[in-house]
Amino acid sequence: MLDKIFDADTGIYQNRGFQRRVGFGARPAIIHIDLANAWTRPGHAFSCDGMDTIIPAAQALNAIGRSKGVPIVYTTTAYEIVDGPNSDMGLWVDKIPVELLEVGTPEVQIDDRLGPAPGELVITKKRASAFHGTNLSSFLTAHGVDTVILTGVTMAGCVRHTCEDAISEGFRPIVVREAVGDRVPGVVEWNLFDIDAKFGDVEPLERVLAYLDGLTSGG
Numbered sequence: 001m002l003d004k005i006f007d008a009d010t011g012i013y014q015n016r017g018f019q020r021r022v023g024f025g026a027r028p029a030i031i032h033i034d035l036a037n038a039w040t041r042p043g044h045a046f047s048c049d050g051m052d053t054i055i056p057a058a059q060a061l062n063a064i065g066r067s068k069g070v071p072i073v074y075t076t077t078a079y080e081i082v083d084g085p086n087s088d089m090g091l092w093v094d095k096i097p098v099e100l101l102e103v104g105t106p107e108v109q110i111d112d113r114l115g116p117a118p119g120e121l122v123i124t125k126k127r128a129s130a131f132h133g134t135n136l137s138s139f140l141t142a143h144g145v146d147t148v149i150l151t152g153v154t155m156a157g158c159v160r161h162t163c164e165d166a167i168s169e170g171f172r173p174i175v176v177r178e179a180v181g182d183r184v185p186g187v188v189e190w191n192l193f194d195i196d197a198k199f200g201d202v203e204p205l206e207r208v209l210a211y212l213d214g215l216t217s218g219g
Contacts (some may be wrong), residue, residue, distance in 0.1 A: 013197045022172045022201055024211050025146035029071040030061050033130055033152030033159050035114055036076040038100070038107040040153075045097050048153040050181035050188075055113050057179035057205050058151050062114060064212045071143050072120045075130045077101055077158070078108040088126060129161035137169050147172040149208060150200075151179035156187040163200045173200030176208050 013019050035058060038046040048054075065072055081087040082099040089098050101108050103124065116122055123134050130136050140148070148171045152159055159180050166173040175195055182188050196202040 019197050022167070022174075024174065025172045027144045028065075028147040028149050028174075028212070028215075029073060029140055029143065029145045030065045030149045030151070031073045031075070031130060031136075031162065032058055032110075032114060033075050033150060033162055034077055034154070035074065035152050036108050036110050040111040040113075044107060045100055046183075048181045048183050049185070054151065054153075054179050054181050055111070057176060058114055060205065060209060061149065061151065061176065061179065061212070062117075064209055065149075066117065068212060068215045068217055070212065070215070071140070071145060072116070073130075073136065073139070074110045074114070074116050074120065074122045075125050075134075075136075075152075075158075075162075076108045076110060076122065077126065078103040078105075078124050079126065090126065092127070127161075128158045129165045130158070131162065131165040131169060140171060145171065147174060149174045149176060149212075151176050153180065154182040154187075155180045155191045156182055156184070160191050160195060160199075163195055167199050174208060175200055175202045176205055177202055178205040 038044045039048050040051050041047065062072060078101050079087065079089050079098060080103050082089065082102050092098050110116055110122060121139060123130060123136055125132065125134050127133060148166050150159060150163055150173060163173040163175060177192060180188065192202045
């Protein structure tokens with residue numbers, strides 16, 4: 001059913017000039033979105049499916065990225081104050097159980113199957129996008145980055161919003177198909193399709209690894 005819908009929608013988009021490519025730039029960074037224990041390990045309210053594919057894909061990206069000197073950034077979502085009337089959770093807590101994501105707890109630590117390695121930045125964000133209220137944009141600009149390779153969860157939330165903000169901030173978003181996931185089956189493919197049509201390029205892991213491998217050392 002989805003294939004039929006996507007085929008029809010592709011025709012609509014292409015006839016109207018959508019689905020163009022932003023392409024790979026000259027200086028990438030890898031951004032792993034919320035691949036922390038609350039999302040990557042089972043049994044948590046935020047646990048996501050597909051980690052048997054997502055984690056190895058992210059590991060492969062890290063391995064070649066580190067060998068080329070590519071900046072690698074991780075995000076987690078966590079809050080300093082999860083009790084009382086003056087929390088830093090904002091209105092999001094009225095929709096989802098972000099009170100379970102407390103700074104300093106194991107749940108919000110980056111999955112140790114990925115890192116971070118020494119010298120790799122971890123950003124603690126409060127909202128869906130990795131750019132909202134963080135120093136991500138200035139960090140990328142300072143390192144001359146023009147392309148962001150995105151992995152992580154959730155596809156319908158934090159990955160999507162990060163991708164949308166990336167292109168708004170002037171970075172070329174590349175979403176790695178095998179390295180993203182969600183809690184709900186169906187939303188991954190729809191959001192990949194929609195992002196590829198309007199906000200960034202969805203690329204298979206093999207092509208992204210080949211791009212990284214072709215970089216000169218140092219990015």
